[in-house]
Amino acid sequence: MTVSEPLVRVEELTVDYPRGRRLPPLRALDRVSVTISQGETLGLVGESGSGKSTLGDAILGFAPAVAGAVYYRGEEILHARPKRRRELTRQIQVIFQNPYGSLNPAKTIGETLAEPLRFHRLAGAAAAREKVAEWLELVGMAPEAMKLYPSEFSGGQRQRIAIARALILEPELVVCDEVVSALDLSVQAQILNLLTSLKERLGVTYLFITHDMAVVEYMSDRIAVLHRGGVVEQGEASRIAANPADPYTQALIAAAPVPDPAVQRQRRRPTRPEPTTRN
Amino acid sequence: MIRLLARWLVNSIMLLLVVSGLTFVLVSLAPGDAARTILGQRGTQEQYLALREQLGLDQPLPVRYWDWLRGVLRGDMGESMFSHDPVSRLVADRIGVTIWLVVGALLVIAVVGVALGMASARLKGAIGRCLDALSMVGVSIPNFWFGLVLVTLLSVKLRLFPVTGYVYPAESVSGWLRSLALPVVTLAIGGIAVIAKQARDAISTQLDQEYVLALRGQGISERSIVYRHVLKNAAVPLTTVLGLMLIGLFSGTVLVESIFALPGLGGLVVGATTQHDIPVVEGVALVFALMVVTTNLVVDLLYHVVNPRIRTP
């Protein structure tokens, strides 16, 4: 790997989802190029249908890419063989939005967390248990949690467990797909802080996908704004938040109401908007 | 609409070919053939071979199937091996009874089942639990046994209905209704229980939907919410279940017509099966498949009416 090679380089990636025989495929991503450097957090922001989750899926090998390439440390992984793909899972991990669906309800937390360790033959039963306990503490849970089932935990607690599962292999890149969208404000802050402290500790790289401009600005070093399957703007997080260049980014930032009533009153558009047909 | 009809046509042709082909293959697998059955033990080998040729049994299976199919398309389904009546006439004489029986049972199932389901969904508590228990009993008891119990109580002891037999509507409408009453109830009993449960679930599900809350918030009367909005939405899954149930009802006629000695297709096929009268069995199987195909079309069209989501993809 050369010094200049980023951790992940996505080049001209195009993804089509088939929609049955009668409809043309849905183009979720259209010639998207982004790079993620080691140790940084790249924020991916956009509305529903923008393709932000598809980009995460493509890096994980879950999306039907029709053109383009994804390089991981210089190695093209979009067309990697299944065996290589499985090896890559030690380096690339994921945390999902819905903390209720991402843990198998039929397995204890201990079984779920030990699974990646056992699968990659990184630990025997006893060592795995020790490691699981250690990680539960790292994410702010009591080790006794490993004997319980997901249904016994709240959304925030499940998200902590999901974070432990993603990080237990100590990967280099973690795709965080809307990880706090389902959580309340006070729990969201807990989870964001946990992600930040784990990053400082492990030096992991995040691809942070969200629809929330305020969250993405707080979490990211750089931001890429997606709209209808394309990147409309990318750059330093503070620059994009303060001084967006693209009209869509400007609209996105202007649309989200801010909590300060005085500021929001200034931002309000004059009422009586012209009729809209389709959103 | 065109798409729906095209799909129905393809499915129907497949079903008819499968049923008739399956029947044909099964028959050809039988130990011994029709010629042997007709001749019995007495026939000589020459007589046997001659009859085989006469019946076309020496031809290979696909050829025989094709011949039979061509005959069917001309309305010729062969003749009974015993009475030598044409199968088409046997069927034509009896199909009315079976259709009335099935249609009657379906109506009873739909009306009583949905009413019970509605009651159970809206009246929680003791009445709801009672209806649930009744529905459990309803699906569990064998319907032919229930029919016999009905006959024992209502016909033999109380003499309210004829024990067996069928009165054609041309003879007496009230007699016809009385002769069909117990068979219809017998055929419907399991279906009522199933539909009551399904309707209960469908209606409860609909009552918990957000739109019901919204309708209440808009001040729409409870009557309109339940009978206009909820029922129409619940009809979508119920139509599918009723469609599948109809196929089960055709199966059910076999038993019910035997108990009540009704001169329908079910009774015909039981008799033919007992005698191994294969042309009749084949013919009746095909006619049942045709009836299924027709009802499927009706169900598809109905589904189209109740569910706007499939009308506009």
Add this chain to the structure above:
Amino acid sequence: MRSVRAFFRQPVAATAFAVAAAIILASVFANVVAPHDPLAQDLRSANALPGAEHWLGADTLGRDICSRLLYGGRITLTGALIAVAVFVALGVPAGLLAGYRRGLFDLVASRVVEVMFAIPVMIIVMVVVSVFSSGVTASMLTIGILGSGSLFRVVRGQTMAAAQELYVKAARSEGLRARSILRRHILPNIWGPVIVQTTLFSAGAILTESGLAFLGFSVQPPAPSWGSMIGEASRYISAHPWQLIPPGVLIGVIVMCLGLIGDGVRDAVSRTDTVRRPGRRAGSRRRGQAGRPAAPAVPAAPAALSRPGAASPDAASRTPASTGAGADPQPDAILSVRGLTVAFGRADSQTVVVQDVSFDVGPGESVGVVGESGSGKTVVARSVIGLLGRGGRVISGQVFFDGQELTALPPAALAKIRGRDIALIPQEPTTTLDPAFTIGKQIAEVVRRHDRRPRAEVRARVIELLSLVGLAEPETLVGRYPHELSGGMAQRVGIALALAGRPRLLIADEPTTALDVTVQQQILDLLRDLQDRLGMAILVVTHDWGVLADLTERAGVMYAGQVVESAPIEDLYHRPLSPYTRALIAANPHNATKGEPLPSIPGQVLAPADWPIGCHFAPRCALATPECSAGPVELRPAEPGHSVRCLHSASAVV
């Protein structure tokens, strides 16, 4: 296994299992159990009724009915077993393969099954019986094959659903092979439905076998089977009706037991697998040990006291309504809520979810209720218009609308108020509309409900309403169905429906939560515009401080069923008095400094059943002292128009 334990913990299912097992075992060991030889004729006891000699009586040939039933079970149950074996052997592998691999196999198999569903089973069985006359084997094989389609569909559907689950995606991202994923993550989630289907099918197979035996297409006489015994009895129903009873009841009992077992398995599986939202029993009980340690603030209050609803509903509700306005409605307010307390559950075990909530909305005013999930904000909004749903009721407090006490009205009178005086915009725009009716029909129904007029005028009013909410081409829109609309359009239609009765108060429950941010902006603009033009009051329920800032003038902050602070929103945002409000605003990433940790609130919201008697926020509060937990804390005015429910609010102002 958790599910096995859950199954046997259900008394009905466990009993059904025991009865079915007893019947099956008795048949298997009929030679040991049966009191008589099933074929032995004893003409002296012909047609005997039940007695000491023949427990269930004897048939026309004097054979013991009980013994015949036990031996007959062998035939019937063997037949059912054959059918079930075929059913499982075909349905499960084919369903798994089709559901997980999809592709051509799935396409073909699904079509085949579609045709199989349309085949009248009994007719094909008749063909089979007419061809292979021998016994039950051929017919039961046929039933198993034709029935396996239903199992195929269930397994395929479950597999497809499981394959979509995030935890399967997670397992793939852990690098698990397809085989391991099937075995470890998919199979454990489909065996429940498979058992349910199989018990139901075996019940059906027993019924079908009995039917065939009844018609004489099973074992040859004199060997007994349940169905043939009914057949024999049916010949003597006028003289000896009793003989009909034992076999019919026995079949009914075992079929019912199988059905109950199926229901029990379904319940056991769903009970152990369903997601419990936070705040349900187990979650909250274990939170102390498993979760992040909550602040050790709750003193050892007696358990009964910490559950105000369960132990003494009155203790909770007796706290005086305490906005400073007393119990009387504010005279100029259009809506006044006083000491509202709402509980769910049966009266003897009810849980209070909203406690002593009071607020006012003036004519044309916009008031917000802001809170996190579980705060009770939606319950407040719904109880205002009497739409609490099953099990929910106002146990104390009043709601006044325009001086009229809504909480004292009979349901029918309250229904008249809804839509006409107070209208509701629910949360989820796409599910709020009835999918079976066109937009035009739905709005027309509401219009007609509120003022009777001729058809043409109703239509004109519908068009007017659609234009009012900024929808273009209302004439074509009236013919559309809800599923043809985008989320933003659906929410506009929802607003049009709410406006149809010209309400003076609009209750908007999270009106934009389900929408994208640019669409949210349009809806917020529309609501403000409509309020300017129509002059109605709006009560907005939201978790989003941005929505609050955009729409409202005053707001109440709710935490764990109580209003903890209420004030004009500028004061609320810039000078919050409650530690909870302060912490919540600080946790908002809008206010975060990059590179510094977000100020977060430790622990989580307690479930209603676990609310302490004192300050509900005390267990998580940095300022909590023993007094906070000693007794109920009241909402008291701190300054004009600004109330707070905190003993330490003075020290909260920094």
